[in-house]
Amino acid sequence: MVALYPLVSQFTITGKLEDLRVKSNGRVKYLLLSDKEKDYWIKVPKEQPEFLSQHLKLGCVLKIAGMQKHKIHQGKVEYKAYGIELLATPPLEQTSDKTRAKVLFCQSSSCWNKGGKVACELLKEELERRQITEQVEIKTTGCLKKCKQAPNVVMLPDKIHYGGIQPQQIPLLIDKHLI
Numbered sequence: 001m002v003a004l005y006p007l008v009s010q011f012t013i014t015g016k017l018e019d020l021r022v023k024s025n026g027r028v029k030y031l032l033l034s035d036k037e038k039d040y041w042i043k044v045p046k047e048q049p050e051f052l053s054q055h056l057k058l059g060c061v062l063k064i065a066g067m068q069k070h071k072i073h074q075g076k077v078e079y080k081a082y083g084i085e086l087l088a089t090p091p092l093e094q095t096s097d098k099t100r101a102k103v104l105f106c107q108s109s110s111c112w113n114k115g116g117k118v119a120c121e122l123l124k125e126e127l128e129r130r131q132i133t134e135q136v137e138i139k140t141t142g143c144l145k146k147c148k149q150a151p152n153v154v155m156l157p158d159k160i161h162y163g164g165i166q167p168q169q170i171p172l173l174i175d176k177h178l179i
Contacts, residue, residue: 007069007070007072008067008068008069008070009067009068009070010065010066010067010068011064011065011066011067011068011079012063012064012065013033013035013040013042013063013064013079014035014061014062014063014064014087015033015034015035015040015061015062016033016034016035016059016060016061016062017031017032017033017034017056017057017058017059017060017061017062018032018033018034018039018058018102018156019031019032019058019154019156019159020032020056020058027044027046027048028044028048028056029043029044030042030043030044030145031044031056031062031064031081031084032141033062033064034139038139038140038141038142039104039139039140039141039142040079040141040142041079041141041142041143041144041145042064042066042079042080042081043078043079043080043081044081044084045080045081045082048084055086056086057089057090058090059089059090060086060087060088060089060090061086061087061088062084062085062086062087063084063085063087064081064083064084064085065081065082065083066079066080066081066082066083067079067080067082068080074108074109074110075108075109075110076108076109076142076143077142077143078143079142100135100136100137101135101136101137101155101156101157101177101178102136102137102138102139102155102156102157103123103136103137103138103139103153103154103155103156103173103178104139104140104141104144104153104154104155104156105119105120105138105139105140105141105151105152105153106140106141106142106143106144106146106150106151106152106153107140107141107142108142108143108144108147108150110143110147110150111143111144111147111150111151111152112151114150114151115150115151115165115166115167116150116151116152116153118167119151119153119165119166119167119170120138120140122167122170123138123170123173123174124138126170126171126174127174127178130174130179132178132179135178136178141154144161146161146163149163149164150163150164151163151164151165152165153165153173155173155176155177155178158177160177
């Protein structure tokens, strides 16, 4: 039997803060950072400054350094931050305006193979049919940590998570969140 060990390396990502998950005690647990290529869910260490959640605003630009662990047997990469630097805060007008709609598709092997790829393609086709492709950005992400509910989709700016989506639900999601 051959054991597969995760590959660990450092990373530095600069991008826009799209979302954050905060525990009931106020501690930030995960950050959703977006760059030009894709979105990253990054775990924040427990030893974070207490004021971190108060200074982070959606839309701000962050530079995050940390360790990434490639879990080959699971087909995913986990990111854990050890340094978070605030580079820019969003302008006041940007935070008050409704942002462009985004649809995040989990691209982990579990979600992608259980219908995520098909759902993503169907969404693209339906947006083209309705002629609203310019109003909606479709992005693939790393693992959304809800593999048992695969395939997983997050609708932004509403921040609504859908698990186990079926192809027939795509027009309903468009009607509910994107129009």
